[in-house]
Amino acid sequence: MRDQLKRLEELQKFDAQIQELSNALKAIPAKLQASQNDLARVEALLETERTQLTETQRYYGEQKGQLQTEEATVSGAKHKLSLAKNSKEYVAAQREIEQTRESAQAREAEVAKLVEAIQAKEKLLADRADELKGLRSSIEKDGEVARVKMAEVQGKIDALQTARDKIAAGIRxxxxxxxxxxxxxxxxxxxxxxxxxxxxxxxxxxxxxxxxxxxxxxxxxxxxxxxxxxxxxxxxxxxxxxxxxxx
Ligand SMILES: [Zn+2]
Incomplete structure (x- = not known):
């Protein structure tokens, strides 16, 4: 009986160690998953910013197009002015030039602001892409370390399990x-x-x-x-x- 109790006591020690290592083993992928989730969040954020940039570029293109139209209108009105046969035509052409110029000036300022915004966003995106690259490679490294660690812990568990089974074989x-x-x-x-x-x-x-x-x-x-x-x-x-x- 004493021998049986001793074996049971020993079996318990092995089981406790195996349990502890198994828990540690399970915790490793969970930690990696957390890093993966962080990465996915940063990637999603970057994607949103890329979409914003595309939208700003599209708007810039539109404004630029309108500006060109306005510039063409001004030069057309200037031509009309030079051909004006009376003061009525002259005043009309003059007014068209002034109005279009005003609108074009406002648009020019807008276009300049858009150029600045696009450049800032492009710089931000480039920085973010670099950060992401760093994050990816660090996760990759962590994954490698984790795989080695998991194999090591699994090896320990296997050895303990073998020893445990030997003890168990001697128990009724x-x-x-x-x-x-x-x-x-x-x-x-x-x-x-x-x-x-x-x-x-x-x-x-x-x-x-x-x-x-x-x-x-x-x-x-x-x-x-x-x-x-x-x-x-x-x-x-x-x-x-x-x-x-x-x-
Ligand atoms: Zn009790």
Whole structure:
């Protein structure tokens, strides 16, 4: 029985380590995914800005076209002015020149502003593209590091699993089944009883159970937390190096 308990205790230590490493393994891709999400956000932002630039360029083209039309109108009116046969025609041409000129001047200012806006946006987009390039390569590097790390952790898990299975092979199948069922519910399936107290739940076990545990002939469970329990000193008697603390 002592041997069985010792194996169960050892099995628990291995299972805890395997669990911890498995959790660490699962956390690695989650972290990478967060970086990928950041990248996608920056890419979407850049795309929006590109669309804005395209729209500004389209508007610029439109304004530029209208400006050319106005310039053509002015030179046409100037020609009319030179051919004016009377003061009525002269005044009409003069008015057309003035009005169109006014409108063209306002448009010219607008076009100049658009040119500035386009240049600023192009510069911004170039900077953003550089940042994105840096971000992409850093994510790629992180991915590489993560892959190496994951392989390393998986290797450790495999080694622990092999050692664990070896221990499990020496445990009675019905004990192993009980251990597994308790572990599923409680996380920790084996607990030490120290000075009559179950260290799994910190409750005092009934005196009768404590007596049974001191004899150490049967596999017992705590009536409160239902973990497999053993008396701490029972293991000490063996003079084994294995500690009896319930982790
Ligand atoms: Zn208990």
């Amino acid at each position: 199948p019905d004990y192993l089944k009980r251990y597994g069922a308790i572990r599923m519910r409680r996380g920790m399936a084996v607990a030490t009883v120290r000075n009559g107290t179950c260290l799994g739940c910190n409750m005092n076990v009934p005196p009768q159970l404590f007596n049974t545990l001191q004899r150490g002939n049967t596999l017992e469970t705590c009536p409160y937390c239902h973990r497999i329990v053993y008396w701490e000193d029972l293991m000490k008697d063996q003079g084994a190096s294995s500690t009896s603390s319930a982790e």
